[in-house]
Amino acid sequence: MFADALHADGIRVDVLVNNAGIMMPPRSQSAQGHESQFTSNHLGHFALTGLVLDLLEAAPTRAWSPSAPRGTGVARSNSMI
Structure with missing residues (x-):
């Protein structure tokens, strides 16, 4: 699991960008x-951030979950930390 590997390797997390998603599966x-789309696009971001929250809190970090309305090219930032 990705979060387990970060913890095991002692990797410092300075920035977390939750930008994965699927469309029209x-x-x-x-x-x-x-x-499945809700799981991938929303719950997955929430779960990953929770799994690495201790790494995020240990450094001066920002977590960003961008969302762009289709076709606008404009992203909104939702700072989580």
Whole structure:
């Protein structure tokens, strides 16, 4: 798991950009019963940030979850820390 590897290697996390996502996948659900696009685009960011929160708090860090309305090229920043 990615977060476990960061902890095991003692890597300092200065910036976390939660920018992964999927768009218009076939309708499916995660093992927990959540719709797959919502899981990937929102819950995954929340989970990863939580798993590395101790690394983020140990350094002067910013976490950023950008979102861009389709076709505008404009991103909004939601600072989490």
